[in-house]
Amino acid sequence: MTDTIPGLLDAAAGEFGERPFLRVGSVTRTYAETRTAAATMAGALAERGCRPGDRVAVMADNRIEVVDLILGCAWLGAVLIPLNTGLRGGGLRNVLRAAEPQFLLVEEELAERVVAAGFQGELWVAGGDGVPVPGTVPAVPSAQVRPEDTAFVLFTSGTTGAARGVRCPHAQTVWWGRNVSDSLRLTADDVLYTCLPLFHTNALNTLAHAMAVGASCVIGERFSATRYWERVAEAGATVVYLLGAMAPMLLAQPPGSGDRAHRARRGLSPATPGSAWEPFRERFGVTLVDGFGSTETNLVVGSTPEEQRPGYVGTVRDGFSVRVVDDRLDPVADGVAGELVVRSAHEFAFCTGYLGEFEPGPTAWRRTGDRVVREADGWFRFVDRIKDVIRRRGENVSSQEVESVVRSHPAVADAAAFPVPSELAEDEVMVAVVPAPGQVLDLGDLLRHCADELPPFAVPRYIDTVRELPLTETGKVRKGVLRERGVTATTWDRSIPPTPARHLT
Structure with a gap:
């Protein structure tokens, strides 16, 4: 099924086999090589006792071992749980207690923190002996996962309360790939660059954005405002991925010769302040594309490189419905702020709920907790998180x-x-x-x-x-x-x- 991650990778490898797909550090792979790596990584996981439905956590920086775990778990039918590398103490204990992973890959300097938080499963230290790696055992056939089966559990950042584990099904990742690739107008000639951490839905789903069209994907090091454009140029990127706070950071840097010494011309940058839009394009030559999506949903509202309105999120994407409602969930008039509620016509394009909580229907209306304004012409402006x-x-x-x-x-x-x-x-x-x-x-x-x-x-x-x-x-x-x-x-x-x-x- 192409509405699963193994199905998406298999179809992409069949169509784009020898085209470059992935670069992480010194490792580069074609689409065909990536499919083989996923299948043999699944075999290595199975050899260690990992079975479909088992939970495998990872707490590490952007590195090839993390990508191998992402695709290997999906191929095997295991559930991957990427953990924020900033977690510690009670927050980390709560997440591990909620997730209950049987296996965990961890950065060496974080291993002691994980053990202190109470993890008692099989621990793999990145770069050390005993870590499952692709190519060491024969490939295994992809599991017969369904679109609704959980591929990832992603914990929300918990900036105002305890983090919650979001159950993200295979089909949600596939629809992220289709929707964002369309919004960014991606083609097989594009090179995507992200330095966002792979425990974040934006970076995690970049792999699907590339697979949807046969593009290349470069996973970079942690964001650095001073070295950002140098790294973009080294990647040969035509498309970049930012979060709203990063655009002002880059604009705050002193102008330099590297500002336009790169190939990037488009960027996905949700929540970028409207005042930064034109200065960013004029200085760096990159047109930013906004959109509303969340760990729980998909790209429901968005813009494109051709259709821009600085300060606005965009218009409703095909396959989704939205309403703006008041506290009683009654619709409000255009021009009036209210909570955004969303629905998908695509089954399992949204999460299937939170760990330990009620599972909504695959096409049910979802509250977002975001206040927006819908203008009469259908453009949406983000106002605030309701809690803010x-x-x-x-x-x-x-x-x-x-x-x-x-x-x-x-x-x-x-x-x-x-x-x-x-x-x-x-x-x-x-x-x-x-x-x-x-x-x-x-x-x-x-x-x-x-x-x-x-x-x-x-x-x-x-x-x-x-x-x-x-x-x-x-x-x-x-x-x-x-x-x-x-x-x-x-x-x-x-x-x-x-x-x-x-x-x-």
Whole structure:
């Protein structure tokens, strides 16, 4: 079946056999070689006692062993559980307890952490002896997995609460490949480059994006703003993959000769601030494509390189239905913010639920927890995560809109808005600001800028200048950390006369 990962790989290898498919570090493989690697890796796993349905976890950086495990488990019918390399302590214990993996591949420096968290199964240390590798035993036939069978359990980042394990079926990955390859207008001549971690759905599904059209895929090292374009050029990439926080980081770097010394012309970059769109294209020559998708769903709403509207996510993709609803789940009018609920006409294009929780029907409506606005012409604008909405004096304040305005100040590189308790009731608006390199941030001027661009109730009361924002391994701001820290002795309160200027030394 082509609606499974083994079916997708087998079909791609049959059509694109000797074309280059994969490069990870010093390892390169054609489509045919990758199919053989998956089949022999499945044999190596089976030799170690792994059976269809068994759970295999991995906690490692981007390396060929991780890709081999991804495709080998899918071929065997085992369930892969990629773990965030930043997990530790109670968070790691909770994830291992929920996932119950029988096998775990771990980076050497993380092995002690995994053992301390209570893992008691068979532990494989990446690069060490005893790790299953392809080519050491005969190939085995692909398992008779079904589209609805779980291929991966992906744990949400847990930035505001305990991480939850999302059951991702084989068909969901296949539909990610079809939908994103269409949105990015990928062809067999494209070279895809991602440095996002393979425990994140964006990077994990890049393999399927390539297989859908016969493109090549380069899996790179961890994101570095200073070396990014150098690595893109080395990969020969025509398409890049970013997350929204990365675009401002790259724009904040000093201009250099490498800004356009590459072949990349398109990039998937969900949640990129609208104000960064044109500067990014003008400086780096890359057209960014936005879209709404999540670990639980698929590319439901998106744009294309030809159809762009900076600041908007896009329009509804073929095969999906959406509604914008209020707290009672009643539809709201165009132009009014509400929660996005989504449905797929394709069976098992969405997750089948969370570990230990009710399994929704394959084409059921799903709540997303995201506030959006649908315009009359069908374009969608993301407003906020519902849990990130700030309630100030009876008004809902979008943290994203506050952040967009603050980032548009020339002395600001990045910002995060979040609620802190008010003496009156509800919330006050606070923002953590990273000054642009070489800039002196005048807080009074920033406040006037906000007052010119935001309604009075949304203008921040508190401002912190910080060297960097606390981020998850996938580049999301850990707003829970900022909320917990709250107002400190160094926080500027606009109800108190400001100092003339403030900058980091």
